[in-house]
Amino acid sequence: MEKVRIYDLAKELGVTTKEMLAVLDSMGVVYKSHSSTLDADTAATVKELFKSQTAPAPPKPAARAEPAAPQAKPQPAPCPPPAPPPEAAQPAPAPAPRPAPKPKTGSPRAPVVTVMGHVDHGKTTLLDYIRKANVAAGEAGGITQHIGAYRAETSKGPIVFIDTPGHEAFTSLRARGAQLTDIVVLVVAGDDGVMPQTREAIAHARAANVPIIVVLNKMDLPGVERNKDRVLNALMEEQLVPEEYGGDTPVVPISARTGKGVDHLLEMIALVAELAELRAEAKGPAQGRVVEVLPDKQKGVLTTILVQEGQLNRADTLVAGTEYCRVRAMFNDRGEQIQSAGPSTPVQVLGFSGLPTPGDLVKAVENERAARELVTQRQHALQASLQPEPDRRQLALEQLLSKSDKKLVNLILKADTPGSLEALKNLAARAGTEDVTVTTLVASAGAITEGDVLLASANKEHPATILSFNVRPSGLAQKSAERYGVNIISKQIIYELVDEMTRLVRGQVEPVITEVVLGRAEVRETFKVPKVGTIAGSYVQDGKIVRNALARLIRSYPVIYDSRAV
Incomplete structure (x- = not known):
């Protein structure tokens, strides 16, 4: 018999993984987690132990029933000490109560699983396959830009999935998803590997203290199998040691497009949920x-x-x-x-x-x-709590005056949901540079109104730009924007809005002119040509002289003349 994983052996014997772990503890078997493997001898011993616990149970009552008759006759003799039995009965209940009072009460509940990972690694496609839906096709740019929650009826029971955006702008949404969850499924594309938002998702999961199941997606693509070891090594650099390398992090290779490996993923989710003993009170106020x-x-x-x-x-x-x-x-x-x-x-x-x-x-x-x-x-x-103290207001004024020599970009942010708006505000807060200050005048969810346009046009020196995500201006707001010359930028894909914000900031930065010396030449002789002017016969000493390049005439270092080479 070959090596076998603990949870596979539990499944084979028809017991829960928790019961199997308890038996291994009583045997003194050392293991790291429910995913650890047992050698053939240990597995055989465990099987024999479970068989012995079930098979000899019937003969024992029959064997003890015979001596019960002789004990019934001498009952009058032990009658005098009736007091000791209650005392003996009291110590018995003391250890019996307890296998330990369960801290968790209520009814079993479905696990909440947050799907996280880098943008375009296949998170929503995986959920679509599990739910037999097609959410990804309806999303702008093919990427998730809102947080979504779904309940799926699977072969392993009901599971609640939370889908989070992968783009870097949605950091706060990913953090919120990790805080709501029991298990994090970290999707890593096999062809792409561990990326910045993958690392961030790992940090969020650790901060929320929830177990991580790694999914290697896109394993159906040609050549991806050869890349697997590189991805696993990158995961180990993030302290996620795969089970096959002796660690305790389950890694499940799948193809979200074809569904290969998804059943094994659901089985792994059910196993982790079983060990967590998830319960909740089903009655009472919500x-x-x-x-x-x-x-x-x-x-x-x-x-x-x-x-x-x-x-x-x-x-x-x-x-x-x-x-x-x-x-x-x-x-x-x-x-x-x-x-x-x-x-x-x-x-x-x-x-x-x-x-x-x-x-x-x-x-x-x-x-x-x-x-x-x-x-x-x-x-x-x-x-x-929002009332500013006088000294804080004074400090804010001093900071504003100290930045008066900077270029200023005023923004009005609009989005379809508060979650998206939160992402926009985070982007705007990071958009400033040493030379440009980005100020958000107003940030609100909902359509662009005429009031937003009037506010944007109020500052004649620094009119605000309205940046909107997934919302459009009303007809009245559009006419007002044309009348007052207010710039409205509306996008449905977050990274396009990031590019627009970057352009706005760069547009305020004055260009830095850098001189590059192409060559030097020494004037040896001058010639006067009618209708042309003076021609300098020169000898190139360094580099090269390029036609139509800028030229500077220097005599003993003072610049005499700036012109263009003919």
Whole structure:
């Protein structure tokens, strides 16, 4: 018999991986994780142990039933000491209670899995295959630019997937996805390897203290198999040691396009979830987190919420940050209207008039009055915390005056969702240089309005540019922009907007003129030619003299004349 992984042996014997690990601990077997391999002898011993625990069970009661009769006769003699039995019974219950009181209560729940990785490594394509959907085809530029939550019914049970954007601009969205999750699936393209956003995703997963399963995608491409060792070595540099190299990080080669290896990935997710013993209270008031907020022209504000505890019902009153609502309608990840949702269920809630902040804690409260009181308290606390102290205001003024000699780029940022807006604000904060200051006047989610245009045109010396992501100006706003000469840049793909922001900053930087000496020549003789002028007969001493290049006549270092060589 060959070596076998612990979880494979548990599956073969029909026991849970946790039970298998307990048996190995009792045997004194040293292992790193549930993915460790056992040699043939150890595996055979474990099998025999499990067989002996099941087979000899019936004969034992029969053997002990015979001596029970002789003990029944001398019962009158032991009758005098009836007091000791209770004392003996008391110590017995003491050790019995317990295999240990379980800290985790509630019912088993589906695992929440966040799919992370570098841009265009196949995260959404993988989810599309699992969900039998086609989300990637409908995304601008073929890349994810919002955070999405989906519940998939798989052969291993229900799993909630959170899809995060891979572009560097969406750092905060990836961090939020890692904080919501039980397991991180890190997608690495086999042809591309470990990239900057791959490393960032690893850091987010470690900060959230969640297990990582690495997926090597695009293994169906020609020549990718030869690149596998290079990718695994790069993962080890990030302290993710693959199981096949003796580590405890599961690495699953797949093709998201063809589906090869996806079943093994789902099995690995189910195994990690089983070891985590994921539970949640399915009854009582709902509690969860805001995943994303999407203003919809037809429906209103659609807030994606991941329910983590309790039962969320239609008509419940919810509080999220400084916003509250009565749930008017709920939709699942496929857009179907539902009446209730339990733990580990992503839902879109219709009812918020304002825009909750992604990441906010959501709680169901008794009624709207209680919600209003709670929100009012939070708003007062927020306003108090935002009140600038006098010395801080003075410092800000001094900083502004000290930067007055810099070039200034004023921006008004607009986006379709608060999550995307957060990414834009982060980009703008990093866009400045030593010579150019980038200032965000206003940043808000929603369409470009006439008010935005008027604000942009208010500063005649430094008019603001309106940068928008996935939103367009209204007809009135467009006419106002043409009238006041306000520049509106609207893009649907994040990296195109990054390029536009870079151009705006570079456009403010004065060009640096650098002289490059092509050659030197010494004037040996001059000739006067009618209708032409004076010709300098020269001898090239260094480099070369190029036709139409700039020329400088120098006598004892003072420059006498600047001209162009003929």
